[in-house]
Amino acid sequence: MAEPVMSEPIRIFITGGTFDKEYNELTGELFFKETHVPGMLRLGRCHLEVEIETLLMIDSLEMNDTRRHRILDRCRTCLERRIVITHGTDTMEHTAAVLGPAMGGKTVVLTGAMVPYQFGSSDGMFNLGTALAFVQNLPAGVYVAMNGRYLRWDNVRKNRELGIFEAVR
Amino acid sequence: MAEPVMSEPIRIFITGGTFDKEYNELTGELFFKETHVPGMLRLGRCHLEVEIETLLMIDSLEMNDTRRHRILDRCRTCLERRIVITHGTDTMEHTAAVLGPAMGGKTVVLTGAMVPYQFGSSDGMFNLGTALAFVQNLPAGVYVAMNGRYLRWDNVRKNRELGIFEAVR
Amino acid sequence: MAEPVMSEPIRIFITGGTFDKEYNELTGELFFKETHVPGMLRLGRCHLEVEIETLLMIDSLEMNDTRRHRILDRCRTCLERRIVITHGTDTMEHTAAVLGPAMGGKTVVLTGAMVPYQFGSSDGMFNLGTALAFVQNLPAGVYVAMNGRYLRWDNVRKNRELGIFEAVR
Amino acid sequence: MAEPVMSEPIRIFITGGTFDKEYNELTGELFFKETHVPGMLRLGRCHLEVEIETLLMIDSLEMNDTRRHRILDRCRTCLERRIVITHGTDTMEHTAAVLGPAMGGKTVVLTGAMVPYQFGSSDGMFNLGTALAFVQNLPAGVYVAMNGRYLRWDNVRKNRELGIFEAVR
DSSP states (O other), X not given: OOOTGGGSOEEEEEXXXXXXXXXXXXXXXXXXXXXXXXXXXXXXXXXXXXXXXXXXXXXXXXXXXXXXXXXXXHHHHSSOSEEEEEOOSTTHHHHHHHHGGGOTXXXXXXXXXXXXXXXXXXXXXXXXXHHHHHHXXXXXXXXXXXXXXXXXXXXXXXXXXXXXXXXXX | OOOHHHHSOEEEEEEESGGGXXXXXXXXXXXXXXXXXXXXXXXXXXXXXXXXXXXEEEOGGGOOHHHHHHHHHHHHHSSOSXXXXXXXSTTHHHHHHHHGGGOTTOEEEEEOOSSOGXXXXXXXXXXXXXXXXXXXXSOSEEEEEETTEEEETTSOEXXXXXXXXXXXX | OOOHHHHSOEEEEEEEXXXXXXXXXXXXOEEEOSOSHHHHHHHTTOOSOEEEEXXXXXXXGGOOHHHHHHHHHHHXXXXXXXXXXXXXXXXXXXXXXXXXXXXXXXXXXXXXXXXXGGGSSOSHHHHHHHHHHHHHHSOSEEEEEETTEEEETTSOEEETTTTEEEOOO | OOOHHHHSOEXXXXXXXXXXXXXXXXXXXXXXXXXXXXXXXXHTTOOXXXXXXXXXEEOGXXXXXXXXXXXXXXXXXXXXXXXXXXXXXXXXXXXXXXXXXXXXXXXXXXXXXXXOGGGSSOSHHHHHHHHHHHHHHSOSEEEEEETTEEEETTSOEXXXXXXXXXXXX
């Protein structure tokens, strides 16, 4: 029996977020350098066919409509039908809400991290694993993958008190 | 819209494997203590409804038919329809081959690690993330989740030279 | 032959600093919880006779004269003659300068970290190791232990461009 | 006041030991590749003047007289008067006993680790920190630096039940 899903290439769009933050030891502040996703895929011994493209490298509080439409545009124009987006958790649901109604026949999974990958106690590797697995089997649509779960773009919010993503209804 | 899959509880059966090995600093040998899976789920901020049950704590080279049938028996009798099994990589395909033809309407995903979770450079968190995501959406059947991919029980083998899992055909 | 130095107990005063900072995953800010020094000593399989006492848990930019005199007071009144102080790096030299002329016959070693211990890429373990070793053998006086070196309180400054401690002359 | 000790260069001889062991993910066995000491010194932001030289890369159970005399010979002939040797813990005291009576005016500190540096829970960074600090201030002689302490070559043994180094008398 063929395994068609497995052979489908996946596009990973990087937009920054806590996921990719680093600690600047001279200033004591968090900042962005380069994405850790390639190193994370090596650590995960990942052998999926993925194409990584850095669109932005920002805190998601700096995400705005212009930037969201740039992400939307790249999701539409890229050749792959299966897309993972790394994104800060603070506004992930808003970006999902922009992509959701406009994505057509593609499967898009947004994910992020509560703690920077570099900081040891990060959920980043786990989340990246779930996102890459969900994107292979979920039907066309836009989803958030956090806390081991996937939530559709029109039914997800970040519970800021608990730091978890949950269904709205 | 309802999200029925998400609310389904998942059973995690622990059988040991590299995943859960520790370093004995007095003897310099690897050994098993307790499973790291609960700690890994905490690190992943996982909020899935999971039930963890340790069936075995062995190197998969010590896996035999009696033990495989014990695993099979528990997969059949447990209430959950979605099951993840942690397993050593050396004989994972053989356990999958015992479970595959006999599983009926359940979705079972076996996963493991090439490097112990405790050793820092482990693929364990990534693999556990993919396994928990695959098990939520794959149709009934038995699969191996390694290297970011899922492979059906009747089409999987470990490539020992490369240390990766691949399709047979 | 006796080994008198080894049997001398060491007092460790905790004052906070980067060393003990944590990442708050709900706010994305750094904060203090409890000191990591006991856990670090366990990791180092340290069998020195140490007494750990938390005096402050602050960023060293919040260090002021009142607080420095509290540290000085405890250094003078504690029973031990060998003292390690964990301290933020930004004002470590200023605290050393307050302690230096007033310490009498005790050996005091200040140390810290450029990156929080929790963040994986920290110099904390290395620095704590050097501080605990220096304090056992240096003559009475006040020193800063950073970058593998020890520097006397009247000949040390932090080079903020390079993030290292160096002799003034 | 001058700080003469600080400016003295240190020679680090690598001989292998648990310190530098790696996990072979294809065979599940421990092995040696290259020493981690340079990376450890970078992590420690160490700015000492050190020269690293790999003499051996072996389990200390494979240490023998020929190899010990090679180490002794290099300790004698190298230009530095302050020397750190990384060594497996199982026979560290025996190598110290060969070097001790023959070292003349040099300060030599042997150190190692109970858990490989790569495995996350290692005492390696702490021990390397203490060894590099002890070697700067101890008088000429041969010492073992483990568990935060230093022990003279003629008064040290590994307590194999506890996994710690202790004075004989």
